[in-house]
Amino acid sequence: GSSQQHLLHWLYSFLVSWERATRHLRFNMYKIALFMACVCAAAAQRFGPDENYAPIPYAFNYLSQLLDGGHSHEEQGDGNGRVTGRYTLTDADGRSRTVTYTADENGFRAQVDTNEQGTESKNPADVVFQSSALPGPGAAIANEPNRFRGGAPPEAYDGSG
Structure with a gap:
C-alpha cells in the first residue's frame, strides 16, 4: 500500500506541476502569437498600396x-x-x-x-x-x-x- 500511495502522490504532483508549466508556456505562446499578429498588421499598413498619383505624360x-x-x-x-x-x-x-x-x-x-x-x-x-x-x-x-x-x-x- 505505502509504495502505491507514494507512486500515486508522485504521479499527482508530476501532473499538477506539468499542468502549471504548460499553462505558463501556453500563456507565453499566446503572447508571442499576439505580438506577431500586431507586427504583421503594422507591416501591412506601412507597406500597403501606394497612393494614387495623377498620370505624368x-x-x-x-x-x-x-x-x-x-x-x-x-x-x-x-x-x-x-x-x-x-x-x-x-x-x-x-x-x-x-x-x-x-x-x-x-x-x-x-x-x-x-x-x-x-x-x-x-x-x-x-x-x-x-x-x-x-x-x-x-x-x-x-x-x-x-x-x-x-x-x-x-x-x-x-x-x-
Missing part, C-alpha cells in the same frame, strides 16, 4: 547624324500606358527604315517603311511593312554601285582549295 526625341548615316527617335506617353512613337535608321547610301508604333489597351502595333533591298510590302504578325525597294533583278542592278564599296571585289573561287 512624357515626351522625348533625339537625332544623331554620323558620316555613315544616322538615327532618330521620338516618343510620347500619356502616363496611363498609351505610347506612340517613331524611330528612323538611315545609311549613307540612301537606305532607310522608319518604324512608327503605338502601344495601348489594344496591344502593340507597328508600321515599317523602308527602301532596303530584299524587302517587300507584307503584313507579318500584324505589322504593316511598306517597302519601296525594287524587286528582283532590278534591285541587283540598282545596288551594283554599292556592292563592293569600301574595298576590292573578292577574287573568284576556282575550286582548288
Whole structure:
C-alpha cells in the first residue's frame, strides 16, 4: 500500500506541476502569437498600396547624324500606358527604315517603311511593312554601285582549295 500511495502522490504532483508549466508556456505562446499578429498588421499598413498619383505624360526625341548615316527617335506617353512613337535608321547610301508604333489597351502595333533591298510590302504578325525597294533583278542592278564599296571585289573561287 505505502509504495502505491507514494507512486500515486508522485504521479499527482508530476501532473499538477506539468499542468502549471504548460499553462505558463501556453500563456507565453499566446503572447508571442499576439505580438506577431500586431507586427504583421503594422507591416501591412506601412507597406500597403501606394497612393494614387495623377498620370505624368512624357515626351522625348533625339537625332544623331554620323558620316555613315544616322538615327532618330521620338516618343510620347500619356502616363496611363498609351505610347506612340517613331524611330528612323538611315545609311549613307540612301537606305532607310522608319518604324512608327503605338502601344495601348489594344496591344502593340507597328508600321515599317523602308527602301532596303530584299524587302517587300507584307503584313507579318500584324505589322504593316511598306517597302519601296525594287524587286528582283532590278534591285541587283540598282545596288551594283554599292556592292563592293569600301574595298576590292573578292577574287573568284576556282575550286582548288
